[in-house]
Amino acid sequence: MTASRMEIADFVRTRREAAGLTRAELARKADVSEALIQKIEQGTRRPTAVALGALFSALGVPAQVREHVATLLQPELSTFGTQDTPPEPYELDFLDAIPYPACYQTMPSVELVAANDAYLRAFPGLAPGDVLLEWMLFDPRAREVIEDWEREIHLMVFGFRYMAPAVHPPERIQAIIDRCSAAPEWDRFWSTEVHPDNIPRRPIRVRSPDTGDWIAYHMQLFKFELPQRPWWIYSLVPVD
Numbered sequence: 001m002t003a004s005r006m007e008i009a010d011f012v013r014t015r016r017e018a019a020g021l022t023r024a025e026l027a028r029k030a031d032v033s034e035a036l037i038q039k040i041e042q043g044t045r046r047p048t049a050v051a052l053g054a055l056f057s058a059l060g061v062p063a064q065v066r067e068h069v070a071t072l073l074q075p076e077l078s079t080f081g082t083q084d085t086p087p088e089p090y091e092l093d094f095l096d097a098i099p100y101p102a103c104y105q106t107m108p109s110v111e112l113v114a115a116n117d118a119y120l121r122a123f124p125g126l127a128p129g130d131v132l133l134e135w136m137l138f139d140p141r142a143r144e145v146i147e148d149w150e151r152e153i154h155l156m157v158f159g160f161r162y163m164a165p166a167v168h169p170p171e172r173i174q175a176i177i178d179r180c181s182a183a184p185e186w187d188r189f190w191s192t193e194v195h196p197d198n199i200p201r202r203p204i205r206v207r208s209p210d211t212g213d214w215i216a217y218h219m220q221l222f223k224f225e226l227p228q229r230p231w232w233i234y235s236l237v238p239v240d
Contacts, residue, residue, distance in 0.1 A: 008052075009043035011162055015059045016041075018193040030058035060196045087114050087229075100217070101206075102235040105132065107221075108163040109176060110156060113231045121209045122236075131176060133160060137183035147205035147214055151198065157189040158199075203239050 016026050016037075023041075027034040032054055039045035040055075047055075056066055087095075087104060095102055095116040101123070103115035110132040120126060125139045136142045136153045143149045164173045180186050203216045217236035224232070 005043045005046055007162070007165055008047060009041050012037070012047075012052075012055060012059075013041040014193055015061060015196065019059055019196045021059075026055065026058060030054040060199065062199050062201075098235060100236050100238065102233065104229075104231045105234050106231050108159040109133075109168055109172070110160070119236075122206055124209070131179075132156065133176060133180055137180055137186065145207045145209075147207070152204065153185075154189050154192075154194055155199070157186075158194045161190060204236070206236070 016023070019026075021029070023034045023037045027037055030037075032051055036045070036047075036051060037055070040047045040051070053066075055061075091104070092114055095104065095114060098116055099118065101116070101119035101121075103119045104113040105111060106113065112126055112128050112130050112132060114128050115126070123135070123145060124141050126132070126135050133153075133156055136146075136149070136156060142153075146152055160176070164176075177190075201219050204219055205214045205216050207213070208215050216239040218239060220233075220235045220237060222233040222235075
């Protein structure tokens, strides 16, 4: 069984179990055969995009994870056209022109590549080159400025656990795990599943660095298409 097939098998099984569904129940929701689900979960059959799409729709799997699985199915496309270079001056100017917190970050290791002033003020202690997982776990200010800290860090660990093997070398993943494992909450977040109902991103509430009041933001993630970059645009937009 290939590594990619093992990851897909594990993901489908854990998502189904987290949803509290039997194979027969998921088969009915997705309109596929129970035997197909069994073969996918056992890793004995390479799933088609159509079958996975039906299963993911039934399980409420978000778009980011679907893209990750597409990378697993076609690994030769994972680095096509990307440029592992620092942001150009005009790209930094673009960040600075955004009035709300915004940054460039890698996914799913969530390493901060660059950020505007509004972002750095909203999340004190972060600097380009930092891994957000580590900041969330070890900097006490993270719990002070993010209202639902536990939910956000659990989602971040969940994304890293399932998506990192498709885009990062094993040694980099292990280095991050080794550092994060020093946090007392790490084992719990790493070994527990996120319920499907909690995967869709809801507004995040961040403490204002000016007034101390909570501000609700919509979170947005944008992927570079032209020029292609190995990092994403992360931005927060205040809820109206």
